[in-house]
Amino acid sequence: MRREEQIAEARKLLAHLDHRTTALAEGIYRNPVTDYTCPVQAERERELFFRNGPINIGLSALLPRAGDWMTHDYAGMPILILRRADGSLGAFLNVCRHRGARIVEGCGHDAKSLSCPYHGWTYGPDGSLVARPDDPSFAAAEPATQGLRALPVTEKLGMIWVGPRPGMRLDVDGLLDGVAGDLAAYELNRYHHYETRVLRREMNWKLAVDTFCETYHLSYLHAATVSPLFHTNRATFDAFGRNHRLIGARRTIDELRGQPEDSWNVFEHTIVVYVLFPNTIFLFQRDHVETWHMFPGERVDSCVMYVSLYIPEPVASDKARQHWDNNFNLLMATVEMEDFPTCEGMQRGFLSGAQESIVFGRNEPALQHFHRGVAASLAEPQQQMAAE
Numbered sequence: 001m002r003r004e005e006q007i008a009e010a011r012k013l014l015a016h017l018d019h020r021t022t023a024l025a026e027g028i029y030r031n032p033v034t035d036y037t038c039p040v041q042a043e044r045e046r047e048l049f050f051r052n053g054p055i056n057i058g059l060s061a062l063l064p065r066a067g068d069w070m071t072h073d074y075a076g077m078p079i080l081i082l083r084r085a086d087g088s089l090g091a092f093l094n095v096c097r098h099r100g101a102r103i104v105e106g107c108g109h110d111a112k113s114l115s116c117p118y119h120g121w122t123y124g125p126d127g128s129l130v131a132r133p134d135d136p137s138f139a140a141a142e143p144a145t146q147g148l149r150a151l152p153v154t155e156k157l158g159m160i161w162v163g164p165r166p167g168m169r170l171d172v173d174g175l176l177d178g179v180a181g182d183l184a185a186y187e188l189n190r191y192h193h194y195e196t197r198v199l200r201r202e203m204n205w206k207l208a209v210d211t212f213c214e215t216y217h218l219s220y221l222h223a224a225t226v227s228p229l230f231h232t233n234r235a236t237f238d239a240f241g242r243n244h245r246l247i248g249a250r251r252t253i254d255e256l257r258g259q260p261e262d263s264w265n266v267f268e269h270t271i272v273v274y275v276l277f278p279n280t281i282f283l284f285q286r287d288h289v290e291t292w293h294m295f296p297g298e299r300v301d302s303c304v305m306y307v308s309l310y311i312p313e314p315v316a317s318d319k320a321r322q323h324w325d326n327n328f329n330l331l332m333a334t335v336e337m338e339d340f341p342t343c344e345g346m347q348r349g350f351l352s353g354a355q356e357s358i359v360f361g362r363n364e365p366a367l368q369h370f371h372r373g374v375a376a377s378l379a380e381p382q383q384q385m386a387a388e
Contacts, residue, residue: 001182001245006266009236010256013249013270016234022215023237025365030357033350035371036204042300044378049278050075050295054170056280057081057160058291058308061193063089069114070107074295074304077164078102081153082111084125091153091162092127097146123148156180158188177241179274183282191289191310194324197332198306201340203347205279205303206374208294211339212273212281213366215248221342225334230271237365242277242373246366275366277373287312288324290331301347307331 001009016022034041055075062070069082071094080094080103094102096116103116103123113130115122122131127148132138138146152163152170157180163170173180201208219232231249238245253269267286274282281292289310297303309328315321360367 001185001272003185005182007261007264009247010253010264010266010270012236013234013247013253014257016236017231017249017253022233022235022363023365024362025360025368026362028362029360029364029368029371031360031367031371032357033355035374036207036347037300037350039300041378042204042296045278045374046076046296048377051077051164052168053278054161054163054172054175055079056276056293057162058196058293059188059191059193059289059310060155060158060160061188061191061310062160062196062308064193065109067110067112068108069104069111071102071104072162074293074306075164076295079151079162079164080104080114080148081160081162082114082125089153089155089160090125090127091151092123092148093151093166095149096121097129097148098132103148121146157183158186158191159183176276177243179240179243179245179276182240182245183274186284186289188289188310191312192314194309194311194315195328196306196308197328198304199336199340200297200302200304201344202302203340203343204301205294205296205305206371207343207347208292208303208305208340209275209279209281209370210367211335211343212283212292213246213275213370214364215246216361216363221338222334225330225338233363235366237369239369242369242377244275244366244369246273246275247271248273275370277370278377288327301351 057072063081063083066083066085066087069080072079072081078094079091081089081091084090094104096103096118098116098119098121101116101118103114113122113124120133121129124130127150129143129146149166151166152168154161154170154172156172161170161172215230215235216233218230219227229250231251234249236247248271250269250271256264256269267284272284276282279294283290291308291310292305294303294305309324311324315324360371
């Protein structure tokens with residue numbers, strides 16, 4: 001977010017505090033309960049968003065050096081990503097071309113090649129088959145045809161995107177749809193990965209996204225944790241295609257009053273939340289970045305997600321490590337002990353028949369925008385089929 005826009009958003013927040021208002025939608029929005037419970041819709045979402053859509057993996061800092069590699073299975077496809085010697089990224093299906101075994105698990109460093117643990121077939125950083133035991137027995141299977149299946153991968157604005165299908169087109173500019181200028185201002189290339197944690201919960205993946213789409217709940221659900229840090233129901237909202245930005249006010253924001261605007265440190269007094277449609281949450285807090293990636297689980301009422309913390313400088317002391325551990329632990333305690341148990345209760349409540357829809361108020365424009373985007377995306381393939 002550019003400097004002049006930071007100041008403009010801070011002005012809006014101060015005005016909301018003065019007038020006890022917040023960003024408003026034009027009306028209320030009734031979201032059907034089946035959005036969270038319908039297995040048919042869940043399968044359509046899985047196919048559209050996660051098997052055939054570009055997947056945001058996280059910041060480039062996940063793979064900072066040549067030879068770094070990681071696997072990613074959350075979208076339902078076995079993905080392998082690695083950093084080559086020239087600094088470029090390669091992405092492949094993590095499937096050996098001999099018998100289909102997984103080449104690697106987890107993540108690692110300093111890889112010059114990767115070998116399948118089953119029979120030792122070995123692949124280079126470009127995915128080519130470079131060695132296989134008893135090679136003459138496979139003479140009819142030309143090595144040039146036995147390389148790993150490549151996936152499209154790109155880096156932009158310090159983030160990594162992968163296409164989960166070989167040959168698919170990655171249109172990251174179209175995906176960002178106007179939010180690229182905002183994200184460029186954060187200079188994400190300069191951040192360092194601190195830690196990633198994985199969570200599995202009994203709720204639909206969209207409920208996990210919903211958690212980050214309003215500040216209306218802060219003083220109620222988080223009375224003893226983050227409510228003392230942030231104003232409740234005071235936020236700005238802006239849409240960028242199907243993406244959006246929500247900015248909340250820290251309780252310290254009044255310190256800006258009376259200071260010259262050109263001296264304002266807006267980030268010190270706000271939290272900036274982006275939803276990069278459909279499933280990536282990007283948060284900027286003061287000097288660090290958090291990313292959340294939400295994926296559907298095996299059932300409509302389950303999900304898996306991973307949260308990563310990125311910091312401005314590598315940890316160089318025990319004091320610094322304690323600082324970042326405290327930050328991460330507060331975040332996780334809030335969502336794991338307060339947000340997500342509440343969402344799991346909501347998920348069970350959806351099956352009770354108490355209501356056919358839930359209501360997003362005018363003071364929840366980000367929720368409205370996100371779910372309208374989901375509905376519109378699901379409708380598009382149906383419209384295309386009808387036209388054909």
